[in-house]
Amino acid sequence: MQRKMRTIEITLVSLFVVLIAIGANITTIAPFLVVGGVPITLQTFFAILAGLILGARLGTISTTVYMVGGLIGLPFFAQFKGGIAALFFPTFGFILSFILVAFVCGKMVEKKKTVTPYIIAALIGTAINYIVGTNWMYFAYLNWAEAPEGFTYGMAWLWMVVPLPKDIILAVVAGIFAHRMRFSVLTKGQFKHLRIGA
């Protein structure tokens, strides 16, 4: 980190960590978010928002803090679980990808004023999430579970077809939402003095 964090940055990042944790568990409060058996987790959605709203630097910090906290056992991950064992779950790659997702999303919309770059950044963020997550899943099965040869790379990707439509829709929503948040809320009115994302 190049410069010291301001107090407001520390608290804002902490609250984004909370938001990602809530996103991972949204179905426990909002059971209606299950569409056709697939729960809409908002974890990736919030990781994208962290990058888009807070910018690359603070977004990356919040996703990293989220991951570190979850790994040492704080109740940040899905089902309020946490612990170093998560490292060996096939789905850990998705959590790891959040750091890159937030960074890339944040970098892409720096100094951008219109909504289109926000939507494109969110879609690219989703793609990164899928690529890193699925590859991790494949290698996790291959190495830690010592999966036999019958388990192919294609099989790992087959898993990801089901949640794809909802993630694309959510990415578009994230882009529009982040743009609004940044330009109608954060840089105006009561939060203007925070000087975040401006």
Place this chain on the structure above:
Amino acid sequence: MMEKMIFGRYIPVESVIHRMDPRAKLIIVFLFIFVVFLANNPMTYGLLGVFTFIALLLSNIKISFIIKGLRFLFWLILFTFLLHIFFTKEGELLVSWGFIKIYEGGLIQGIYISLRFFFLILFTSLLTLTTTPIEITDGLESLLNPLKKLKFPVHELALMLSIALRFIPTLMDETEKIMKAQQARGVDFSEGSLTTRAKAIIPLLIPLFINAFKRADELATAMEARGYRGGEGRTKYRLLKWDLRDTLALLILIALSVTLILLRN
């Protein structure tokens, strides 16, 4: 909802493991993830099992409680097990039933890998069951302290973790309240296509984010009003104490790893 959060979390009972230094527990749990991969035959898996169960007994936590918390794990283990049963084609053919062929090698490998996950998760979950989250954060801060020389923001990391931990229940409750309030105003979350439902989360998100920003702002003001100016020279209310039992526990783990290395094929 709150029960769900506490469930599978810290259990406040008296035990040797509860009294251990969180730093020792963090180091041991971290090392254990490597140790668990040392086992590769019945002897070593047995030894690992005995070690894990003794640790569980020492923690004074009801076994039934731990098993209940591990239910989610069942699918992961079942999946890994089935993957091996159906795809590994080594050793003698045990069952041949239509297109399903189960080989001896697959069965053994399936059991081993399932045990590996089982022990790993059982043992590492002891950390969160016997240590309060705040102790864990303090322990991490203290362990990472040497990194301060490399300009790594150790203090900020620990502080952010503690704040996040503190605000999870608050923001969860708020989310629930906002949802009910919006439903009362006529937002329909439970019907319509994927797109309509994705759009329906916006009236949930806007108040949630504004709330989060407000809290962050107020908290920062409160911290600065009380003289917060970074980690330098800050003293602690809770002090960590490294005892003989912590050194002993670490030595036992090292002894276990050495034995496993000697016994493995």
